[in-house]
Every structure is written in C-alpha cells, then in structure tokens.
Amino acid sequence: MAFSLFGILAVILEAIRPFLWLIAAVVVIELLVLFRLLGRRGHAWRKALRPALLLGGVVMVVAVFIGPWLTSAGFADLVGLLDWLSLIGGSIAAGLVAALLFWPLLTLVGGRRA
Amino acid sequence: MKDRNLDLQSGRRQFLKAAGLGSLALGAASSGLVVSRPAQALSTRARIVIVGAGAAGIAAANRFSRELNGAEIIIIDKRERHLYQPGLTLVATGLWKPGKVIDRNDRYMPSNVRWIHDMVSEFDPEANQVTTGSGERIDYDFLLVSTGLTVDFDAVEGMSPELIGQHGIGCVYDNPEHASRTWTMIDQFLTTGGVGLFTRGPGGIKCAGAPLKVTMLTEDLARRRGQRDAVSMVYNSPSEGLFSQPDMDQFLKQEFPSRDIAINWNHRLVGIEPELKRATFATPNGEQRIDYDFIHVVPPMRAPDPLGNSALAWQDGPFADDGNWMEVDRATLQHARFPNVFGAGDCVGTPIGKTAASVKAQVPVAVENMLAIIQGREPVSQYDGYTSCPLITGQGRGILVEFDYALNMVPSFPFINPYREHWVPWVMKDRMLLPAYNAMLRGRI
Numbered sequence: 001m002a003f004s005l006f007g008i009l010a011v012i013l014e015a016i017r018p019f020l021w022l023i024a025a026v027v028v029i030e031l032l033v034l035f036r037l038l039g040r041r042g043h044a045w046r047k048a049l050r051p052a053l054l055l056g057g058v059v060m061v062v063a064v065f066i067g068p069w070l071t072s073a074g075f076a077d078l079v080g081l082l083d084w085l086s087l088i089g090g091s092i093a094a095g096l097v098a099a100l101l102f103w104p105l106l107t108l109v110g111g112r113r114a
Numbered sequence: 115m116k117d118r119n120l121d122l123q124s125g126r127r128q129f130l131k132a133a134g135l136g137s138l139a140l141g142a143a144s145s146g147l148v149v150s151r152p153a154q155a156l157s158t159r160a161r162i163v164i165v166g167a168g169a170a171g172i173a174a175a176n177r178f179s180r181e182l183n184g185a186e187i188i189i190i191d192k193r194e195r196h197l198y199q200p201g202l203t204l205v206a207t208g209l210w211k212p213g214k215v216i217d218r219n220d221r222y223m224p225s226n227v228r229w230i231h232d233m234v235s236e237f238d239p240e241a242n243q244v245t246t247g248s249g250e251r252i253d254y255d256f257l258l259v260s261t262g263l264t265v266d267f268d269a270v271e272g273m274s275p276e277l278i279g280q281h282g283i284g285c286v287y288d289n290p291e292h293a294s295r296t297w298t299m300i301d302q303f304l305t306t307g308g309v310g311l312f313t314r315g316p317g318g319i320k321c322a323g324a325p326l327k328v329t330m331l332t333e334d335l336a337r338r339r340g341q342r343d344a345v346s347m348v349y350n351s352p353s354e355g356l357f358s359q360p361d362m363d364q365f366l367k368q369e370f371p372s373r374d375i376a377i378n379w380n381h382r383l384v385g386i387e388p389e390l391k392r393a394t395f396a397t398p399n400g401e402q403r404i405d406y407d408f409i410h411v412v413p414p415m416r417a418p419d420p421l422g423n424s425a426l427a428w429q430d431g432p433f434a435d436d437g438n439w440m441e442v443d444r445a446t447l448q449h450a451r452f453p454n455v456f457g458a459g460d461c462v463g464t465p466i467g468k469t470a471a472s473v474k475a476q477v478p479v480a481v482e483n484m485l486a487i488i489q490g491r492e493p494v495s496q497y498d499g500y501t502s503c504p505l506i507t508g509q510g511r512g513i514l515v516e517f518d519y520a521l522n523m524v525p526s527f528p529f530i531n532p533y534r535e536h537w538v539p540w541v542m543k544d545r546m547l548l549p550a551y552n553a554m555l556r557g558r559i
Contacts, residue, residue: 003526003559010558014549071541072209073510082529083537 026101033104048106055106056099063091155183160488163254165234165244167191169199169470169555170260170459172222173477176557179224181485188254190230190246194219196555198548200470202286203324205293207331208301209509212290214548222555234261237424239452256454256484259426259440261418263320263460263468269414271385271394281388282408286324296328299408304336307344308407311393312375313383315414316352317436320460320468323503323515325349325412326356326366332410333373334508347374348404350381350395358466359517361533362505369507383411415468417461426455428463439463444519445496447480453487456480464499465519470547471502474554500524504543512539 003011016023067087068074078084162178164171167189178187196217204210223229232246237259245251265287267273277283279295282303286293303310310332314325329349336342349356349370356366356377370377378395381402385394386409393409395402415437416422422438426449433439441450442457444464449455458476460468467476476497483493499519506512513535518524523532530538553559 007553007559010553010556011546011550014552014556015546017549017552068510068537071510071537071544073537073540077508077510077537077540079511079536080531080534082531086538086541 030101030104033108037104037107045103045107048103048110052099052103052106055102056095056097058095059098060091060095063094064088067091155181156185156485156489157183158185158488160255161186161188161253162256162258162484163244163252164189164258164260165191165237166260166262166459166461167193167196167219167223167229168260168262168459169473169551170477170480171258172196172219172555173473173557174258174260174458174481175227176222176224176555177477177481178484179226180557181481187224187227188230188252189223189227190232190234190244190252191219192231192233192247194231196222197289198551200321200547200551202290202293203321203327203331203506204544205290206284206286206296206300206328207335208297209331209544212294215290215293217552222552233420235420237420237426239425239449239455242454254454256488257452257456258480258484259421259455259457259461260459261421261461263415263437264418266315266414266416269315270383270411272388273386273411273413277386277388278411282391282406283386283388283411284328284408285411285413286328287320287412296410300328300332300335303408304332304339304341304345306407307341308346309405310345310347311404311406311409312347312349313381313393313410313412314350314352315412316382317414318433318439318463318468319412319415321470321503322358322468323505325410327506328410329375330369330373330507331509333375338509342374346376348376348378350378350383352380352382354379359515359521359523361523362513362515365513365533383413386411415460421461426452426457433463436463444499446483446493447476447497448483448487448493456484464497466499466517466521467497467501469501469503470551470554471516472500474550474559475500477554477557498524502526504539504547506540506543507535510537510540511535512543514539514542 064087067090068077078087162185164175171189175187175189196219198215198217201210201215205212205215232248234244235247236245243251243253267275278285278292279298282299284296284299286296312325312329333347336345355363357363380398381395383393384396392403392405417427417438417440421427421440426440427438428434428441440457440462442448442462443450447456447458458480459473479495479497482495486493502516504512505515513532514530515532516524516526525532
C-alpha cells in the first residue's frame with residue numbers, strides 16, 4: 001500500500017502531536033534568537049558553526065548508542081543492513097537537527113562574548 | 115574585515131532564508147493537514163448513516179464530512195472510549211501500559227457529524243431504516259455498516275470474560291482490561307513455570323496474528339528471564355496451518371519447533387474447567403483434555419447479533435456458517451442485495467481482512483463508491499484484500515507481512531524484506547503504527 005507525501009506528513013503530524021507544545025516552544029525560542037541576530041551586525045555565524053556541528057555530532061553518536069534502547073530493543077536485534085542503515089540514518093538526522101538548533105544559539109552566545 | 119562581514123552576513127541571510135522557507139513549507143503542509151477540503155465537495159441533501167464508531171466508522175465519517183457539502187451525516191455508537199486494538203498484544207505481554215491504547219471517540223469526531231450515543235439493535239434494509247436500543251427509528255438514504263465483531267466467549271464451554279486474569283486464563287482480545295489481566299497471568303506463569311497452552315479460534319478472527327504474537331513474545335520473555343526450561347509451550351491450531359499467507363505459514367512452521375514451541379494440529383478449544391485448569395479440545399480423534407498452568411483463550415468470533423441476524427448478513431455459504439458476517443462484494447464492499455448499503459471493517463464477510471490495516475484500505479474504497487452511487491454512477495473503486503501484520507517474533511524484532519486476496523506479498527516499503535526478521539518492523543509497531551492509525555481515523559491516509 002503506497003503512502004503519498006501528504007500521507008507521510010499526516011503520520012508525522014500524529015507522531016509529534018503530543019509534543020507540539022514543546023516543538024512550538026523551541027520554534028518560538030529559535031525565532032526570537034534569529035530576530036535578535038537579525039538586528040545585529042558581525043555575529044560570528046561561521047565561528048559558531050564548528051561547535052554547533054560538534055554538538056550535533058555528539059547527539060548523533062549518543063543517538064546511535066541509545067536508539068535501540070529507546071525502542072525497548074538491543075543491538076542484538078539489529079540483524080541486517082536495513083536495521084543498521086536505519087539506526088545510523090536516524091541518528092544523523094537527529095544530529096543535523098540538533099546542530100541546526102544549536103547554531104543560532106551558539107552564534108548569539110559567541111557574539112555576546114566577542 | 116569588510117569582506118569578512120559581508121561573508122558572515124551572507125551566511126546569516128542564507129540561514130534565515132532557509133529557515134523562513136522551511137517554516138513556510140511546513141506551515142503550508144500543516145495547515146493543509148488541519149483544514150484541507152477537496153477543491154469541489156459534492157453537494158447533496160442525502161442522509162448517510164454510519165453504524166459503529168470504531169476505526170472504520172470514524173475514518174469514514176471524517177472522509178464524508180470533507181467530501182460532502184449539505185449532507186446529513188449520522189454516526190451511531192454509544193461507546194465513548196476508542197481503543198487502539200493493534201496495541202493489545204503489547205499490553206498483554208507487558209510491553210505497553212494499558213493507557214497507551216485508550217483514547218476518546220470525540221477527539222476524532224468531525225463537528226458536522228451528528229453522533230447518536232446508542233447502539234443499533236435492528237437493521238431493516240428493506241425500509242432503509244435502523245432501530246436503536248432506545249427504540250428510535252432512523253431512516254437513511256445510504257448506510258455504512260462498521261459495527262466491528264463479537265468475541266464469542268460463550269462458544270467455549272465454561273469460559274466467560276470475567277475469568278480472564280484468574281486460574282491462569284488470559285485473552286488478548288476485546289479491551290485493555292482483558293489484555294492487562296492477561297499480562298498478570300503471563301507474568302505469573304513465567305515466574306512459576308509449567309505448561310502454557312496457546313489457542314486460536316477457528317474461522318475469521320480479528321488480527322489473526324495476535325495469538326501467534328502472544329505465543330512468541332511469551333517465549334521470548336521466558337528466555338530473557340532465564341525461565342525457558344521451566345516452561346513448556348504448546349500452540350493449538352484449529353486447522354493444519356498457522357497463517358493464511360503461505361510463505362509466513364512455512365516460516366512459522368519452522369520457527370515454532372526451533373524455539374521449542376510444540377504444535378497440536380486440528381485442536382479446537384471447546385471447553386475449559388477453570389478450577390481444574392483443564393482445557394478440552396475437539397480433535398479429529400475426538401475430544402482431548404489437557405492440563406495447563408496458563409492458557410491463552412482465543413474464542414471464535416462472529417458478527418454482532420443485530421447485524422448477523424438481519425437481512426444484511428450472508429444468508430448461506432461459508433461466511434454465513436463461519437460467523438454470520440455481513441454480505442458485501444469483496445471488491446467494491448457494496449451489499450449484493452441492497453445497493454445503498456456498504457460495509458467496512460471487521461464485520462464484513464471477505465476472505466481476509468480483519469485488521470486495522472485492512473480498514474485503512476477498505477474505507478477509502480467504500481467512501482469513494484458511496485460517493486459514486488450518490489452521484490448516480492457505478493461504484494468502480496476496488497479493495498484488493500490488502501491486509502498487514504507486523505508479526506512480532508520477540509521484543510525488538512518482527513516481520514512486516516503485507517498481502518492481498520491472492521495471498522501475494524505486497525510490501526509498502528520494498529526495501530523491507532517481508533521474509534526476514536528485522537528491528538525496523540518492531541520500531542514501526544512500537545512507535546509509528548499508532549500515529550498512522552490516528553491519521554487514518556482523521557481520514558488523512
């Protein structure tokens with residue numbers, strides 16, 4: 001049974017529905033930070049990129065290790081390429097999201113210190 | 115320094131631009147999911163009655179409410195609770211808390227649908243009328259029957275739902291209370307050890323994979339607790355097969371013996387003596403009594419009496435003999451004798467398909483065909499028998515089995531091998547199928 005893009009979005013919406021308040025709070029904070037940065041000049045976006053990627057990398061590695069545990073499973077349950085690729089792909093996605101969320105915050109913090 | 119500032123500002127602009135575009139795209143998609151309506155809703159004054167507010171009934175109500183303009187849509191069901199029944203196997207094996215499968219129907223009920231909090235006690239398709247338990251007669255132009263089914267505990271002599279959770283008796287079906295009490299019994303069985311009997315009702319039952327999953331998860335738990343040698347497990351099949359799809363049947367016929375789960379073929383549970391912890395099976399060689407410490411009782415199932423005793427039920431043939439199931443064309447889901455009546459969900463008499471996954475495939479077909487006949491067109495949309503079972507073989511592993519009327523595998527995700535255990539189907543069962551189910555209830559998938 002094929003799933004349309006709209007259908008996949010609908011399933012994702014249902015998956016995050018219990019956490020919408022949390023996601024909304026994070027989005028508001030990020031937008032506030034972005035607007036704050038918009039009014040300033042010379043903030044070190046590039047300087048903050050490296051630590052943001054580093055933090056994203058840490059999140060990725062942690063996600064690889066706790067991914068199976070979060071699903072009440074263990075590494076022994078990962079039995080093939082599909083499982084490992086899914087775990088690693090999901091962890092990379094988590095790391096990227098974390099890096100993107102951290103980047104403006106670190107830029108703001110770095111700008112203040114400078 | 116100026117160049118560096120320009121460079122930084124360029125990076126910032128790109129980030130803001132990307133963030134802005136992303137937000138816009140997400141916002142557009144989300145708003146579409148929340149308030150979308152078809153470009154041209156069908157204008158009609160028709161009265162559509164839906165009997166049953168389970169998965170099929172609510173999903174259909176949401177689709178009708180979006181697709182129709184001016185219609186009177188009525189749904190009849192007195193149940194306020196909505197149960198995510200595919201999760202009951204996980205509750206019965208201690209992996210989920212019961213609260214995770216309990217929801218409320220009003221969260222999914224469209225505002226332009228009239229909800230009558232009662233049960234239908236009589237169908238009168240000749241008069242295009244149903245009667246509720248309180249005696250109210252409700253006329254309809256078009257009827258969708260989605261009553262679900264009845265678990266026939268009385269078909270097993272000595273059995274009643276109240277016994278679940280006592281005398282080593284479990285039953286995953288019907289509600290989270292049964293599933294939760296089943297877990298109490300399985301937990302006790304795994305502590306004390308002994309003989310565990312696992313059964314399966316004959317004929318059409320909902321989620322026919324559930325008896326197998328309960329068996330394999332119990333075996334897996336026994337191993338994890340170091341109690342495997344203390345328990346003896348026997349699966350009693352009422353036929354000479356374990357699963358309707360031949361490849362899976364073959365897999366299970368190897369898997370069970372390899373896990374030291376004995377199989378009794380042609381053993382149909384017909385009686386139980388709770389105080390003695392003794393079960394009676396009808397076999398080709400006569401009745402056989404077997405003592406147990408734990409038994410998973412899976413009674414036969416049938417259409418609810420008001421439907422099964424009405425003119426809407428199959429009047430003869432295998433679907434009448436099996437459970438008085440509702441007569442529908444297996445492709446269009448239209449009633450053969452009453453063309454303004456359609457069926458979806460567990461209550462219909464089709465070769466396979468008493469799962470939530472079947473409902474996901476059936477409801478769009480039934481709704482589309484009802485819209486067609488409202489417009490005076492022929493119903494052309496067809497249900498191919500799609501059903502799915504994430505066959506959980508142990509905590510953390512499963513096989514995503516999807517097949518159709520022809521019993522051919524029809525995988526939704528070609529990269530997931532439907533013949534091999536993986537972690538990914540387990541993750542889907544544990545994390546993604548409930549959101550998918552809720553999206554289905556809202557008529558989004």
